[in-house]
Amino acid sequence: MANKAVMYMGPGKVEVADLDYPGLELKEGPGVNPANVGRKTPHGVILRTVATNICGSDQHMVRGRTTAPERLVLGHEITGEIVEKGPDVEFLEVGDIVSVPFNIACGRCRNCKEGKTGICLNVNPDRPGSAYGYVDMGGWTGGQAEYVMVPYADWNCLKFPDRDQALAKIRDLTMLSDIFPTGYHGCVTAGVGTGSTVYIAGAGPVGLAAAASAQLLGAAVVIVGDLNADRLAQARSFGCETVDVSQGDPKDQIDQILGTPEVDCGVDAVGFEARGHGSDASREAPATVLNSLMDITRAGGALGIPGLYVTGDPGAVDDAAKEGSLSIRLGLGWAKSHAFTTGQCPVMRYHRQLMMAILHDRVQIAKAVNATVIPLEEAPRGYQEFDQGAAKKYVLDPNGLIPAA
Incomplete structure (x- = not known):
């Protein structure tokens, strides 16, 4: 199946390019930690991306201010629909729409059990803490793509209670990932x-x-x-x-x-x-x-x-x-x-409560950050305008699933 993704191509350059459809195993690729290659994820799900956002943290890499390798797939703010699930996934179903915390966590280590999901001990062989599509974070493929794999899905994914309601409020709910x-x-x-x-x-x-x-x-x-x-x-x-x-x-x-x-x-x-x-x-x-x-x-x-x-x-x-x-x-x-x-926000400590605040109209976060939806193909323009100081939060719509405002 076809899959397109936003890739870092060197300082100041991003491109939308073809990417392999994700599977339930980590493969070699730009930024993938060698110790993670071949790691199987029967506990994972494949998402068809509904919304994925450009973040200032991505922009640091695109400016050349990190050691990110070329062709790294960007994107750690992911909201998507489950289209495939691994054999070890118990509590999620195909068709569920979920928010994915930017920090990847196993749910099994000491830090995860203490609620410190931003510094999981088991997902990055180099140091505590991991994220999708980010330099030195273990090499998990980024989510600015049509499809993405999410490991430890029962633990990591926040399921929205109602599909129609979720799509109607997707501009707000996509902000829950980060x-x-x-x-x-x-x-x-x-x-x-x-x-x-x-x-x-x-x-x-x-x-x-x-x-x-x-x-x-x-x-x-x-x-x-x-x-x-x-x-x-x-x-x-x-x-x-x-x-x-x-x-x-x-x-x-x-x-x-x-x-x-x-x-x-x-x-x-x-x-x-x-x-x-x-x-x-x-x-x-x-x-x-x-x-x-x-x-x-x-x-x-x-x-x-x-x-x-x-x-x-x-x-x-x-x-x-x-x-x-x-x-x-x-x-x-x-x-x-x-x-x-300091440090990564432990997203799971807050995201369910903030989801409820959104669903019950206690906050209008999309309006506050000026959420602006663009197609995946226009990601390079989004990065350029964001780098120039646009007062917008760019939301990518890889599969045309975000309803018109």
């Missing part, structure tokens, strides 16, 4: 609750998802900071206050909004490609956001850090940053008794 739980995790770990004041660094899709999450959690004021005017306008469209960090230190603008230069909770939705503030906004300064958040988060507060930081960045501004070493003012964070939470 950015909605990731933004929510950033807020939960930052301590957002009723009446909180929150500063979110970054108005990309994860930052906007975090802002919507903060509202869902009962924040009194949600402030979003960025350099991009269109993205800041998108944040204001659903009730956020905004800070243009190109105008200087966010502290002064926060003071104007709140009457105090500090917030209760800080969220880093930018990551390792951060830029400076004010006159330094044109240059990359990877520690800027973390240091700024420590400065503007009150003593005793917390920082949620869903923004991506990597151990290998060939395009970094200095040798230290190339291996993920940043000049962070840890002494400031220590002096203010800050708590820090």
Whole structure:
């Protein structure tokens, strides 16, 4: 059976190319860990992809800021219809529509049993944690394709209760695979609750998802900071206050909004490609956001850090940053008794609850992130526009299954 997929073809280049139809076994391919080749997955399912999204994490690879190999199949945000299931799958059926967490987890190891599904011990031979279509994550084929295999399906897949309802709300439900739980995790770990004041660094899709999450959690004021005017306008469209960090230190603008230069909770939705503030906004300064958040988060507060930081960045501004070493003012964070939470979001900790919030109209996450549906063939355009700062979350429709808006 034919299968087309979005592939990374070198810095700045993606193409839609032919790919083998997936089977229930890992085969050799770009980025596949040799120790995973031949691994059988009778516990897996084959999905016909309903929706798969372009993520800022994908964009890091496409910019050439990781060690991703050419022809790596991209995509870790997957929602699909089961068309085939392995003999060990008990609780899912052909025809079910499911959301797939971006982190691959076995459900059997110590970390999975403790709910730490972002750092499963059994799916990546190199280190804890894995994801579809991502560099150094074990080599599981990405989901920006017409068909994709999902292992440990009974554990990993979140089944939607009603097919028609799922398709009607697919623009929202597709965000459950990554950015909605990731933004929510950033807020939960930052301590957002009723009446909180929150500063979110970054108005990309994860930052906007975090802002919507903060509202869902009962924040009194949600402030979003960025350099991009269109993205800041998108944040204001659903009730956020905004800070243009190109105008200087966010502290002064926060003071104007709140009457105090500090917030209760800080969220880093930018990551390792951060830029400076004010006159330094044109240059990359990877520690800027973390240091700024420590400065503007009150003593005793917390920082949620869903923004991506990597151990290998060939395009970094200095040798230290190339291996993920940043000049962070840890002494400031220590002096203010800050708590820090980093790493992949354990999607399964949140996705069922967030699904219920979507299905019962408690949140409109697609509207918050400006979900924009395009065909799989237009993925290269989506990547290009997203890289240029479009205030959109691009949703790919590989099989023409997403209903018209």
